[in-house]
Amino acid sequence: MKFSENWLRSHVPTTATRDELAATLTAIGLEVEAVTPLGESLDGVVVAQIVSATKHPEADRLQVCQVDIGNGDHVQIVCGAPNARAGLKAPLAMVGATLPGGMVIKAARLRGVESAGMLCSAKEIGTDIDASGLLELPADAPVGAALAGYLGLPDASIEIKLTPNRADCFGVRGIAFDVAAASASEVAAFSAAPVAPQSEATLAVELNAGADAPRYCGRVIEGIDAAAPTPLWMAERLRRSGTRPVSLLVDITQYVMLELGQPMHAFDRDKLTGPIGVRHARRGETLTLLDAREVTLDEQFLAITDASGTDESRPIALAGVMGGLDTRVTEATRTVFLESAHFAPSAIIGRGRRLGLHTDAGHRFERGVDPALPRIAMEYATQLILDIAGGAPGPVIEAALAEHLQSPQPIELRRERLARVLGLVVNDAEVERILRALGLAVAASNEGWRVTPPSRRFDLAIEEDLIEEIARIHGYDAIPTTLPAGAARLAAPSETRVDDASVRRQMAARDYLEAINYAFLDASLLETWQAGQGAVALANPLSAELGVMRTRLLPGLVAALARNVARQQSRVRLFELGKVFEERDPGLGTRDSGAAPAPVETLRIAAVACGEAAPEQWGSPARPVGFHDLKGDLESLAAASGASLEFRASQQPWAHPGRCADVLRVDAGGESQAIGCIAQLHPRLQRALDLDVEVVAFELDLEPLVARALPRARGLSKYPSVRRDLAFVVAEDVAWAELAASIRAAAGPALRDLVLFDRYQGKGVETGFKSLAMGLIVQDESRTLTDRDVEQIVADVTAALQRDHRASIRG
Structure with missing residues (x-):
């Protein structure tokens, strides 16, 4: 909201200086963003009238003007303004005047012609930025009068920043009520008397x-x-x-x-x-x-x-x-x-x-x-x-x-409640003065006051609203600073969950930077990702480009990566931890509530990477970041909670075929839960997003990833472990995660660890197959395992792999 200082003062008489007025406005919550002085230092500038204007004998763009300055006196002015003409009334800076920009007017000789002053534009007298010609004054402007007095100068243009609840201050008169309350003055009377009809003309x-x-x-x-x-x-x-x-x-x-x-x-x-x-x-x-x-x-x-x-x-x-x-x-x-x-x-x-x-x-x-x-x-x-x-x-x-059309409802303001919330006692007379100065109707009661706000103050609905009005007008600096009383309850962090700060530190340790994006996206961007289903549209978006709530983190995160790539950042690694939103099933909303059900919120983590796998250095050859680099980063993150992850090949609309996997968390009982996806972006999507680099990314639900079992202490077994190395030949399309699941199920609780240490294809292995060499480490808590025990476990594992995956022992 921008307004004239003099206009405001016409509604509320106050002796405060301009600086004091600006400080008062800010102190009562109407933050002043800019104060632009207008028409300062106009002594020696008068209203003048051009009597005649003739072409300058030595310059095509100049005119020699005879100017009336009042009392029958005339001066000669050389002027280059395109609108200078006989009969025009305009500001004239006399010799000796100093204009707002600091220019001192002196007698001059321009191309051989004397000039005793300067006819001025609005910019030169500091009232506007228009310098295209002379400021044209009305025909009835009094010649010879001081320009400042005629234009009501000096003045200032004040711009304030309004919070959404103060819609009443989008008018000068609304601001005047606040200034009057803060400066212990009263708002001037305003008349808008009904105008009597003079005709019967109407329009229904x-x-x-x-x-x-x-x-x-x-x-x-x-x-x-x-x-x-x-x-x-x-x-x-x-x-x-x-x-x-x-x-x-x-x-x-x-x-x-x-x-x-x-x-x-x-x-x-x-x-x-x-x-x-x-x-x-x-x-x-x-x-x-x-x-x-x-x-x-x-x-x-x-x-x-x-x-x-x-x-x-x-x-x-x-x-x-x-x-x-x-x-x-x-x-x-x-x-x-x-x-x-x-x-x-x-x-x-x-x-x-x-x-x-x-x-x-x-x-x-x-x-x-x-x-x-x-x-x-x-x-x-x-x-x-x-x-x-x-x-x-x-x-x-x-x-x-x-x-x-709702009429204002009275609000009870209790004296005791006011003192308890503010932490100080405000005199009853001061409370009533403030409320009445703001235009509120006040009636005293036994416990305080019964206050009825005017219709323009529809932001005042409850007792706390009135307390806020008292606080801001009485002055926040008048409220004493006190430490809170009472014991503070300390909340112990849960051991069943890795906290968000640790997740962020782990990602930072893997060379990722955290990004914080808007929770709102352009609906067309979600459609590009084929992720628009279930998106929640905003009733009052910040802009058309932020019209829906995000259903995934990756669209915004990849957009941030693209902006960095466009600014010559060849190696970008970003992660984000935030919520995604989807429409709730209407059947899950509050029955007969009349309101739309709130969207489902899910906390997720996502990461994107492009460029070189490692920063530029001499110790190893450069190579682009790949799927398995990101997979390693994800497994490192999962290790913080002790989560066991499986990766199963899948396909997503936004992912590169053959380079996409669902991420599953496997619990102690062998049950798996899908928690997200890891993949390389589809080339078609990269072209749609105008990305000319390969991008790998993952996005997962955070809660199942960071959940961990309570730590339980147990002694180390005093009985030795036994390791057996086995090599199996399986079809090339069989994933290691599937083999590992079968091995753990077949080996039972005696299996302490399973290590994959070799993958081979080539001579001796049939085309379309691969050889996987693994180490099985078995151990018992109560006894030493015999050779027969170990051989039985190996036999069970071999049989399970042959049955489930048609694997055979490599000869």
């Missing part, structure tokens, strides 16, 4: 959108002069608030919005049929907006329509966002239809962003506008139009759905 209004549009005010004003210039005082306040004047009717609606916080719109009445309607748009309807863009609407948009209730009903504006081009007002408009309405935030949120729009009206309606403001704003705008452009107003037509 129909509401057909229920709670989304519960109030709509309209008024017809005939016989206006829309070509009348915007008054200087209004144009200057708009400029200093970051809004460039356009035309009178548009400027008045903008002015009312900036002062009161109520967006308005003006239609050319002669381009309307009537009645005016408010309804949800129909799918496929089109509307050409004021910026000349044609947009296609659907049922989620709220439309203002003409000829409501008929087959010829057409959208003429996008409610709460932007008006339509066909019914806009121009300087030729003679009859205007003013709109001032209340729309529910839920009906406006995100609609502009869907169309790539961000408007001042939408920004306010999304956060909430005072439902009582439309009538007040209508009367105020009407009076401004009559004062400047004339005309005959008709009666205000107001349509309202009372059942959807």
Whole structure:
């Protein structure tokens, strides 16, 4: 929100300096982001009028101007501005004046012609950035008057950062209440008296959108002069608030919005049929907006329509966002239809962003506008139009759905609760002063106060809201700093789970950097990964590119890798630990709750790698990172919890065929649980993502990976272990994980360890087969195993491998 300092001071008289005012705003929660001084040091700058302008004899782009500076005095000025002309009134910096930029005006001789001063642009006097020509002043500007006094300078443009709950401060008058409370002053009276109708011209209004549009005010004003210039005082306040004047009717609606916080719109009445309607748009309807863009609407948009209730009903504006081009007002408009309405935030949120729009009206309606403001704003705008452009107003037509307009409810504020929460006692008189200065109705009670907020403060609903108001106005620095009392309960870390910090340290030890991505993604990116099923769409996304909650970590993580590769990082290794979200089965939601069930959240870990397997060095030849490098990193991570992993060949839409495996955790009983996938990215996906490097990645559910059994101490067996080395020939497509599972099941509890130490293909082994050499280490807790015991285990293992995998002992 940007506004003029002098405009704010017209609503709340305060003796605070500019710096003190900015500090006060920040201290009460309205953070000041920028203060831009305007029109400083304008002594010696006056309103002047060009009497004559003739071409400079020695320069094509210069003119020699005779300038009236009042009291019958004239000076000669050489000027190069393209709009310099006889009759123009403009600022003149006299000889000796110092302009805001530090320029000192001196008498000069330009191409042989004397010049006694300088005619100025808006940039040169420090009120705007426009330096394209002289600042043109109104025809009635008093010649010879000090420019600062005429323009209401010096001034400053103040920009504040508002939190979403302070929608009432999107108007200068709303800010004034906070300043008044903080500076122990009162807000100046504001009058928006009803304007008596002077004609019977009306336009009927129909509401057909229920709670989304519960109030709509309209008024017809005939016989206006829309070509009348915007008054200087209004144009200057708009400029200093970051809004460039356009035309009178548009400027008045903008002015009312900036002062009161109520967006308005003006239609050319002669381009309307009537009645005016408010309804949800129909799918496929089109509307050409004021910026000349044609947009296609659907049922989620709220439309203002003409000829409501008929087959010829057409959208003429996008409610709460932007008006339509066909019914806009121009300087030729003679009859205007003013709109001032209340729309529910839920009906406006995100609609502009869907169309790539961000408007001042939408920004306010999304956060909430005072439902009582439309009538007040209508009367105020009407009076401004009559004062400047004339005309005959008709009666205000107001349509309202009372059942959807909530009235403020009183809140009980307890004196004891206030003191306990703040940690200090605020005098009753100070509490009442603060609340009344903020515009709240206060009635004393035995335990404290009964407070009724105004309709503009719909953010005040519970006792804690009022306590926050007292705290910020009384001053956070007045609250004493005390240490919390009572014993703090220490939470011991669970031994049944490897903590997240240890997981992060382990990944960092394997040369990975942690990435933290948004939990939101572009829906089209998930579709590229074929991972969009079950994605949860956001009702109010930050942008169109962050429209759904992620169902996997890898799309965002690979996107981060791609950004690094695009910036000449050839070796990238990233991991992320975060949640993914999927739609919950509606049957699992709260029955009859009326609310959509919350999405299912799953904590996962993912990693991606590309480039060289090791940093550049001389000790070993360079080679690209591969599937088994990443598999080793994953097994290292699993070792922290003692998890036993199996890898089974599989296929995923995003994975390279033949280089993809499901990851399973095997428990002590031999039962396996699928926890994720490890693979190389599919070349087709890499092309779609514009990646020209091979990427290997894994993504797993974190909880089953980091779960571990409670440590149990046991003595080492005093009986010796026995090792038997065996070599089996099996089909090439048989995975080692499958063989290991069969061996452990056949060997039973006596098997202490199983080691694969050789894999051979070549002479002596039939094509399509491989030889795997392994070591079986067996041991018993209660006795020494005999040769017969060991031979029986070897026989059981051999029989199991022959039966399950058609393996044979290598001769």
